[in-house]
Amino acid sequence: MCNFHRYANRAWSEKLARLVLDEAERDASFRKLVSAALAARKGPEAIAKLVDRRLGGLERARGFIDWDKARTFRDDLAATVVTISGELGGSVTRHGHRPTVTVHRHARTGV
Structure with a gap:
């Protein structure tokens, strides 16, 4: 790859990182x-x-969600579900096992 392409790719990556x-x-x-x-x-x-x-954090939360914050709360829960199903769902630890931290929390609390 020539220097121009390296510079262009780096500039593009930096711009994308700034947008994110x-x-x-x-x-x-x-x-x-x-x-x-x-x-x-x-x-x-x-x-x-x-x-x-x-x-x-959800387990410790006490109180109600105001109607004007319901959408934000919904989006927060959706992000957590995406993380569990997407990032964590297909993951395998370096020892060949699936992470079970969250499963233990549910078993412990009965949720």
Whole structure:
């Protein structure tokens, strides 16, 4: 690959990264999807830890969701489901097992 193509690809990658970061600042559910994608680079254990933390936050939550925040809450739950089914669902740990952190949480709490 010539230097021009390397520079063009790098400039394109930097522009794309800036767009993703800008959107992540504006949209919390998108930010969670980006966080899950970045965690996926570390492996399924990191994704399982992220999902477990999100489920733990939901488990500890006490109160009601105002009608004007219902859409945001729905989008947050959808991002968590996408993370579980997409990023975590097809993952296998380096030992050849599927991550089970979230399953243990459900078994423990009866949810």
